[in-house]
Amino acid sequence: MKSRSILRSFGVLSGAVIGTAAVLAAATPASAGRTYSTLTYVSDYPDVTVTYFGTEGADDVSVDIGAGDQGRITFQVPDASSVTIVDDVAGAPCRVDDATTISCTKAAYDAEGSLRKVMNVSAITWGGTDKITATGFGKVYGSTYTPIVAHLGGWEGNDTITALGGAAFITAGDGNDRIASGVGTANFRNSIDAGAGDDQIDASTPQSVDGIYCRSGVDTLRRNAADVVYDQANCESVVVS
Numbered sequence: 001m002k003s004r005s006i007l008r009s010f011g012v013l014s015g016a017v018i019g020t021a022a023v024l025a026a027a028t029p030a031s032a033g034r035t036y037s038t039l040t041y042v043s044d045y046p047d048v049t050v051t052y053f054g055t056e057g058a059d060d061v062s063v064d065i066g067a068g069d070q071g072r073i074t075f076q077v078p079d080a081s082s083v084t085i086v087d088d089v090a091g092a093p094c095r096v097d098d099a100t101t102i103s104c105t106k107a108a109y110d111a112e113g114s115l116r117k118v119m120n121v122s123a124i125t126w127g128g129t130d131k132i133t134a135t136g137f138g139k140v141y142g143s144t145y146t147p148i149v150a151h152l153g154g155w156e157g158n159d160t161i162t163a164l165g166g167a168a169f170i171t172a173g174d175g176n177d178r179i180a181s182g183v184g185t186a187n188f189r190n191s192i193d194a195g196a197g198d199d200q201i202d203a204s205t206p207q208s209v210d211g212i213y214c215r216s217g218v219d220t221l222r223r224n225a226a227d228v229v230y231d232q233a234n235c236e237s238v239v240v241s
Contacts, residue, residue: 047119049151050094050104052077054125058157061123065136065148065165073121073138073148074103106148107141117141122151130159137166137185147185158197163190172199176217184208189228194219203227204241 052061052075064074077083080100093108107117117140123132134150147167154161155173163170166185172195180202184190190210194201197217203210204222211228214221214235221235229235 048116049120049122050075050118051122051124054123054128054130056127058128059125059130059132061125061131062133062135063121063123063150065121065134065138065150067136067138069106069141071136071138072103072105073118074101075123076101106138118148119146120149120151122153124151124153125155125157125159127156129157130154132159132161134163134168135165147188171195172197181205181208181210184210201235204239206241 050073052063054061060077060079062076066072066074074097075083077100082099083096083102085094085096085102094102094104097103104118107115110116119140123134125132132152132154134152138148140146140148149167149169150163150165151169151171152161152163153171153173154175154177156175158175158177159172160178161170161172162180162182164180164182167188167190168181168184169191170179170181171193172179174196176198177194178200179192179194181190181192183205184207190203190208192201192203192210193213193215195215199214199217199219201212201214201219201221201223203212204224206224208224209226209228210223211230212221212223212235213230215231216234218236219234220237221229222239222241223229224241229238232238
């Protein structure tokens, strides 16, 4: 069993440059061979990103974006022995629900009294054979239109990345990956970048519109007629439904 960290960027460094990424915090590695955990600020102030970073081993993480302003953003890591929150602001918007679950509100006031709204959630894993899943169709706090975007990334290994909810950006690295994009969100194009490797990509859900890169390797793509493929020559097998 592994100890994991849920990392969120509700706080920003004083004088941080708008729109750039800055490392805000780090957690000590749980053991040799596991990546250290970092908290990064990747959104224009005052909007923020809630991020989970995995280990260099096999990870299984899911994130659900609840509906309504009071709906919570819930990360679950079923094979973890414990989960940890790194960084905090007044109001403690994230909480440890149990040994494998952390959930967060969609907005919180920082120490200066500014309302910080979650615009993006991320689940990023490194080496190993990982499973990453996103569900839920929650909107940004106070909005009936703007979705909270799920960013899902598996950088190495033969990963399974599935977006079953609303708006999603999927980035797979090297490895023979299995990628699925669900119904998405109206007026928002999901993004799929399969990376290198012999990948299986399913973007065939009729309601969704996806922008797709197959990249290098022998790739199999199922898509619908509305999807846009940016590197058609790299998609060796294509089925349009």
